[in-house]
Amino acid sequence: MGKSLLDKVWQAHSVRELPSGQTQLFIGLHLIHEVTSPQAFQMMREQDLKVAFAQRTFATVDHIIPTDTRQRPYVDSQAEGMMSAIERNCREFGIRFFDGPSGHQGIVHVLGPELGLTQPGMTVACGDSHTSTHGALGAVAFGIGTSQVRDVLASQCLAIQRPRVRRIEIEGKLALGVYAKDVTLHIIRNLGVKGGVGFAYEYAGAVVEHMTMEERMTLCNMSIEGGARLGYVNPDQTTFDYVRGREFAPPAENFERAVAWWRSMASDPDAGYDDTVRLDGERIAPTVTWGINPGQAIGVDEKIPVADSFAPDDREVAEDAYEYMGFKPGAEIRGTRIDVAFIGSCTNGRISDLREAAKVARLGKVKPHVKALVVPGSEAVAKAAEAEGLPEVFRQAGFEWRLPGCSMCLAMNPDKLVGRQVCASSSNRNFKGRQGSPSGRTLLMSPAMVAAAAIEGAVADVRDMLGRK
Amino acid sequence: MADLIPIKKVAGRPIPLRGNDVDTDRIIPARFMKAVTFEGMGRFAFYDVRFDAEGHSKGHIMDDPRFEAKGPRVAIVNKNFGCGSSREHAPQALLRWGIKAIVGESFADIFFGNCVALGIPCVSASEAKVAALMAAVEEDPAHDLVVDLETMTIAYRGKSYAIALPGGSRSQLLDGSWDATRSLLQGADAVRATAARLPYVAGFAKA
Numbered sequence: 001m002g003k004s005l006l007d008k009v010w011q012a013h014s015v016r017e018l019p020s021g022q023t024q025l026f027i028g029l030h031l032i033h034e035v036t037s038p039q040a041f042q043m044m045r046e047q048d049l050k051v052a053f054a055q056r057t058f059a060t061v062d063h064i065i066p067t068d069t070r071q072r073p074y075v076d077s078q079a080e081g082m083m084s085a086i087e088r089n090c091r092e093f094g095i096r097f098f099d100g101p102s103g104h105q106g107i108v109h110v111l112g113p114e115l116g117l118t119q120p121g122m123t124v125a126c127g128d129s130h131t132s133t134h135g136a137l138g139a140v141a142f143g144i145g146t147s148q149v150r151d152v153l154a155s156q157c158l159a160i161q162r163p164r165v166r167r168i169e170i171e172g173k174l175a176l177g178v179y180a181k182d183v184t185l186h187i188i189r190n191l192g193v194k195g196g197v198g199f200a201y202e203y204a205g206a207v208v209e210h211m212t213m214e215e216r217m218t219l220c221n222m223s224i225e226g227g228a229r230l231g232y233v234n235p236d237q238t239t240f241d242y243v244r245g246r247e248f249a250p251p252a253e254n255f256e257r258a259v260a261w262w263r264s265m266a267s268d269p270d271a272g273y274d275d276t277v278r279l280d281g282e283r284i285a286p287t288v289t290w291g292i293n294p295g296q297a298i299g300v301d302e303k304i305p306v307a308d309s310f311a312p313d314d315r316e317v318a319e320d321a322y323e324y325m326g327f328k329p330g331a332e333i334r335g336t337r338i339d340v341a342f343i344g345s346c347t348n349g350r351i352s353d354l355r356e357a358a359k360v361a362r363l364g365k366v367k368p369h370v371k372a373l374v375v376p377g378s379e380a381v382a383k384a385a386e387a388e389g390l391p392e393v394f395r396q397a398g399f400e401w402r403l404p405g406c407s408m409c410l411a412m413n414p415d416k417l418v419g420r421q422v423c424a425s426s427s428n429r430n431f432k433g434r435q436g437s438p439s440g441r442t443l444l445m446s447p448a449m450v451a452a453a454a455i456e457g458a459v460a461d462v463r464d465m466l467g468r469k
Numbered sequence: 470m471a472d473l474i475p476i477k478k479v480a481g482r483p484i485p486l487r488g489n490d491v492d493t494d495r496i497i498p499a500r501f502m503k504a505v506t507f508e509g510m511g512r513f514a515f516y517d518v519r520f521d522a523e524g525h526s527k528g529h530i531m532d533d534p535r536f537e538a539k540g541p542r543v544a545i546v547n548k549n550f551g552c553g554s555s556r557e558h559a560p561q562a563l564l565r566w567g568i569k570a571i572v573g574e575s576f577a578d579i580f581f582g583n584c585v586a587l588g589i590p591c592v593s594a595s596e597a598k599v600a601a602l603m604a605a606v607e608e609d610p611a612h613d614l615v616v617d618l619e620t621m622t623i624a625y626r627g628k629s630y631a632i633a634l635p636g637g638s639r640s641q642l643l644d645g646s647w648d649a650t651r652s653l654l655q656g657a658d659a660v661r662a663t664a665a666r667l668p669y670v671a672g673f674a675k676a
Contacts, residue, residue: 015656015663020640024656026663027672036556038505047650052660064503078503119669129555129579145557145583146507147648155653157660159646160582161637194549197578227552229578241498255671261668274643293552295491313548317490410499410554431494431553438498438517 002268005121005234006165006200009140009265013123013155022159028122029139030057030152031108032095034064034086035412036127040149041089042463051093053156058117059090060098061410062107067375067402070100079413093153106378106404109133109346113217114380116246119258120235121265125152128426130346131230132223136216137243138235138266140200143224164198164274169205172281177463179356180215181348181426181446183207184222185287185297190279192314193295196228199274202267203233209282213242214352221347222428225294234266235419271348286462289430289444290333291321296430297444300461304331325441326420326430334459336443339421341372341454342400342435343447345409348426349377351384353447358393358424363465366398367457373415375407399454411436424453473645476618478587479570481541483614483625484530485603486515490545492553497562499554510558511565531566532655536610542566545603546573548591551580555636559582570616572623572632576600586644588647592616592623592632602630618642 003011015024032040034336037059044051051057064079068388073081096106109130112118119139124131127149134141146159162273168191180264201223208216216233223231233239240259243249250258276323285299296318298304306329310318322329327336343349343357354376366372373392382404385391391401408415409427416436417423423442430442443459452462500555501513519529544563550573551559553604560583563571571584571591584591594602606614607623615624622629634642641647664670 012667014665015659018637018646018652019644020637020646020652022637022641024653024659026660026667028667035502039507041556042506049650052657053664063499076503082503082505127555127557129553129661131555143555143579145555145560145579145586147557147583147586151586151649151653154650155657155660156664157653157656159641159649159653161635163578193552194575194577197549197575224553224579227549227577250669250673254675255520257675258669258673261673313489316488320488410494412499412503429492429494429553433493433498433517435495436500438522 001272002270004165004202004267004271004273005232005265006140009121009123010162013310018159020159024157025123025160027125027152027156027158028056029112029124031112031115031126032057032059032149033108033128033183034061034082036146037149038082038085038089039146040153041093043150044153049154049251051153052096056156056224057095057153058098059086059095060105060108060111061086063406063410066413067404067405067407067415070403076414103379106349106380107346107349107406109221110349110377110381113137113213114378116243116249119243120239120262125158129224130221133217133221133346135220135223135230135232136213137239138232138262140230140232142230144279163200165202166196166199166275166277167202167273169276169278170207170281171205171278172207174207174281174284177286177448177466178284179446179448180211182284182287184219185289185294185444186284187279187295188222188226190296191226191277193225193293194227196223196226199228201228201231203231208233212352213238214350217350218347222294235262286449288333288449290325290327290457291318292324292430292432293317294428294430294444295311296321298333300334300459304329304333306330334461336459337422338370338424338453338458340417340423341370341407341450342423342425342427343373343450344375344377344407345427346377347428348447349375349381351381353426354385354390355450357447358390359463360448360462361394361397361399364397364455366454370454370457372399372454373402373408375402376404378404408435410434423457424450426450473651474588475645476590476642476647478615479541479543479590480615481543481569482538483543483545483606483610484536485545485606486530487547487603489548489645490552491550492637493551493556493559494553496551496559497556502558507558507561511580514562514566532664541569543616544568544571545599545606546571547599548574550576552577552581555579557583560587560589564589565598572599572602579648585641585647586649588642590616590618590642592633594630594632
């Protein structure tokens with residue numbers, strides 16, 4: 001039996017078996033940001049530890065950064081304190097920091113691939129659960145906590161248990177108006193928010209093979225929402241073409257050697273899997289969440305499911321969701337009035353996401369009652385968008401064009417919902433209170449669907465606007 | 470570096486925290502993470518579930534006088550506890566509130582790993598056993614719940630229940646290597662050898 005990419009990467013990065021039976025796993029790329037790293041540096045100081053491989057850790061600032069102005073000091077003194085801390089920590093420990101003046105600031109999971117830091121066959125860790133994003137390039141990439149950030153800083157390694165592997169094959173072709181976001185929401189809806197616990201997800205099948213790198217990033221990004229700590233796509237020509245020429249990519253004279261190794265790390269055709277799931281891509285509709293976890297998702301033309309339709313484990317959470325959201329089982333999701341529209345995040349803040357949203361934004365104006373924000377994922381994304389005139393398209397339609405950051409995905413900066421506002425959001429989590437108001441409500445959907453909702457002032461079917469026949 | 474502290478047994482007053490898919494945003498809302506230290510996180514544990522917009526108690530079990538107790542606490546939870554964000558702030562908040570061990574039906578992967586790294590055992594038991602345990606505690610919470618990692622059992626009011634914990638994590642807790650830094654650093658030579666074998670570390674330069 002052949003090996004999966006997970007098997008191969010795990011083996012290549014396995015330093016030794018620890019007395020506990022876990023693997024001491026070498027981490028090829030360590031990314032840090034301002035929220036989950038300051039305590040790790042504090043532990044380093046208290047325990048008198050040195051950074052083992054300072055050149056394999058890169059930092060940026062994304063969670064707390066304001067998106068209206070970058071004027072220092074920040075108005076929020078706590079945010080300013082966190083920014084100062086990461087500046088000092090990077091300086092003292094010799095870590096490269098992609099801050100504003102570097103021209104490379106951005107959401108950590110947009111940055112890694114964009115700079116060519118993330119490469120196939122690597123292990124990638126970051127104190128952030130959406131590190132699974134980097135799996136799109138054929139990396140084994142997963143989120144860790146702050147004590148583990150300390151361990152990677154001190155040793156470039158983690159003590160960790162190897163996950164099992166579930167292959168998810170999505171066959172067929174996606175219809176007009178259906179995007180990678182809909183595919184990931186469809187997977188979570190079908191396999192559940194805890195279905196992936198203990199698993200790595202290997203995404204495959206015609207739909208995935210035809211996806212661009214950025215679409216694969218959206219897909220892998222939300223693996224964690226399905227309970228899988230990591231998700232990946234086997235590297236192929238799409239991957240190699242994406243990496244080539246990026247700032248930290250292997251130099252041209254070594255690139256073919258790199259490609260040969262990357263190819264060798266992909267899953268063998270006869271690889272064995274702990275589980276295999278097949279889904280039909282043709283049956284995926286633009287998908288919207290109606291509840292308080294990403295598994296509570298339906299096609300935009302479906303009705304909010306009744307409690308009896310859920311497995312016993314999920315029924316109570318569904319009841320909780322009806323109450324929190326103020327939605328009735330059996331009601332249409334289409335036509336649900338929204339107050340805020342948010343386009344951005346590590347899930348959907350890349351240039352291709354903004355292009356798709358802009359196509360819809362060109363078709364109308366944001367309804368007056370809707371506050372609509374577009375937040376590019378990085379400075380590079382912002383520059384690319386400017387070169388194509390996208391900020392103007394969005395502004396003319398009534399969207400605000402902001403500076404890069406995590407923004408309203410988790411609202412650690414000033415971009416927050418107020419009271420019980422309903423937000424159509426291209427982000428990844430619709431948990432209670434996620435977008436900054438303890439009673440705020442989030443409907444997850446693709447960036448194009450968010451743009452459609454902003455224009456209609458309510459949840460709309462983007463296929464109608466794109467001229468579905 | 471910190472001394473190795475084996476964790477073989479945790480005893481404390483139990484507190485049931487009911488519900489499946491309790492996410493880490495609920496355990497600690499992001500707005501309380503705007504700090505460069507974990508100190509003081511304990512008072513924000515489950516904040517929005519416990520308090521209204523004016524900061525008044527909503528009568529959550531963590532604020533119910535019947536369940537008030539001094540000393541270590543053991544939480545009892547349902548399925549997929551700690552899903553969502555990787556924030557260690559979540560187990561830090563629980564730990565600083567007093568929770569030294571968690572008994573549940575199942576745990577999210579990252580949360581589980583973060584707990585081990587803090588020396589908090591997350592042990593699992595079947596749905597029926599957790600239900601029985603929660604009922605027993607709610608009926609009479611004034612006894613210690615004992616989590617024993619050597620015998621892999623928990624005991625409450627004279628009743629004993631079998632628990633599960635993946636072998637690697639159990640060993641880490643029993644031998645004190647849950648604080649992994651020391652054992653990872655012991656392999657420093659092997660780490661350098663592994664790095665030297667990985668072609669990307671040298672930018673795929675010709676060997």
